[in-house]
Amino acid sequence: MVLVLGVSAGAGGARAVLTHSDQPHLPPVDHIRLPRRAGGSVEEAVLSAIRRIRVAALARDECVTAAAVTCRNELHAEAIRAAVGTGVGIVDEPLAQLRYLRFTGMLPTTASVILYDLGCSGLTVTHADCRTDTILASKRSTVLSGNGYDALLRWQLARGGVLADARTSRAHRESLSRARVVTATDADTGGRAVVTRSDLAELCEAGLHHSASFVRQLVEETGVQPGALVLLGGCTRNPTLRADLAQRIGLPIVYDPEPDYVSARGAVLLAAQRPSRLRMPRRRAGAALSTSGGAQRPGRRKLLAAVAVTATLGGTVAGLLGADNSSARLPEEGTAPAPAQLTDGSLRLKQN
Numbered sequence: 001m002v003l004v005l006g007v008s009a010g011a012g013g014a015r016a017v018l019t020h021s022d023q024p025h026l027p028p029v030d031h032i033r034l035p036r037r038a039g040g041s042v043e044e045a046v047l048s049a050i051r052r053i054r055v056a057a058l059a060r061d062e063c064v065t066a067a068a069v070t071c072r073n074e075l076h077a078e079a080i081r082a083a084v085g086t087g088v089g090i091v092d093e094p095l096a097q098l099r100y101l102r103f104t105g106m107l108p109t110t111a112s113v114i115l116y117d118l119g120c121s122g123l124t125v126t127h128a129d130c131r132t133d134t135i136l137a138s139k140r141s142t143v144l145s146g147n148g149y150d151a152l153l154r155w156q157l158a159r160g161g162v163l164a165d166a167r168t169s170r171a172h173r174e175s176l177s178r179a180r181v182v183t184a185t186d187a188d189t190g191g192r193a194v195v196t197r198s199d200l201a202e203l204c205e206a207g208l209h210h211s212a213s214f215v216r217q218l219v220e221e222t223g224v225q226p227g228a229l230v231l232l233g234g235c236t237r238n239p240t241l242r243a244d245l246a247q248r249i250g251l252p253i254v255y256d257p258e259p260d261y262v263s264a265r266g267a268v269l270l271a272a273q274r275p276s277r278l279r280m281p282r283r284r285a286g287a288a289l290s291t292s293g294g295a296q297r298p299g300r301r302k303l304l305a306a307v308a309v310t311a312t313l314g315g316t317v318a319g320l321l322g323a324d325n326s327s328a329r330l331p332e333e334g335t336a337p338a339p340a341q342l343t344d345g346s347l348r349l350k351q352n
Helices: 042-059 074-084 093-104 146-159 166-175 197-222 239-249 259-271 300-323
Strands: 003-010 013-020 030-035 064-071 089-092 112-118 123-129 134-141 181-185 192-196 229-232 253-255
Touching: 003 042, 003 093, 003 259, 013 042, 013 259, 030 042, 042 064, 042 074, 064 074, 064 093, 064 259, 074 089, 089 093, 089 259, 093 112, 093 123, 093 229, 093 259, 112 197, 123 197, 134 197, 146 166, 146 192, 146 197, 166 181, 192 197, 197 239, 229 239, 229 259, 239 253
Parallel strands: 003 064, 064 089, 112 229, 229 253
Antiparallel strands: 003 013, 013 030, 112 123, 123 134, 181 192
């Protein structure tokens, strides 16, 4: 067995796991979650995470034999390659996710799945063919994001008399993945506000409705019925959110207990192959799987409805995020934001 390093990169920073090449599902030998520095780049966080893991390994007289980093697109890949050099493999993120799910036996024996990856900067939905590891279609929405959803949670707390910064509100949201009730305290005034999972569900409602429409539109465009919905990203740790998505989308749910580390663990498996660059092929426009009857064009009404929902949610989020830059004050009674809600989050890997 050899020690291999897998890294996933995103707008929120980098996550890295160091583990044996044939044991990515077990507690890692070492791990790190490195938030993106304000004003810093994604590749900066990746490079720093790799360096820290390697330095720690050398201090223990261990040798990292290979490393791979997941990327979301070609621009992402080029930036990471320029930062880390040629000694680290670059792999497409959906490919790493599918590889790890297949290794653990969680990937269903269906023709295709939907990868529902919700990060701090947005939602990426990928329809992937499980048999050929091909992307049938992929869409990204910046309307849904963890950052925007945290802004809504801060507004909710402020209504109860508690002012919280972004880090504190995110910590409260993550706590609701483990507990049904969380009590928030204002560090300056000592005021308290109680937030429950039901409150969280209400904040999520419009965002989940939008994302469900997003998934249905993707399925209509490919003309292929997926067999499961794979939930990725730390926000999906919340059981209420998972139940709501399952009900709205109507597909069996595939969920790893640590959904925000699936990409990094998949990178471990691919790093063992010592790749320079592993790309995931895309289905040619107009091509159809042998099991489908051809791609279907989405209806005009559905497209117009999706555009309307996106515009409404986007305006609300922009207003909320803009409000964070103004002076903090309690919201006036009766001045609630529109019910546009965002879902996401990231949670630290469990300590050994």
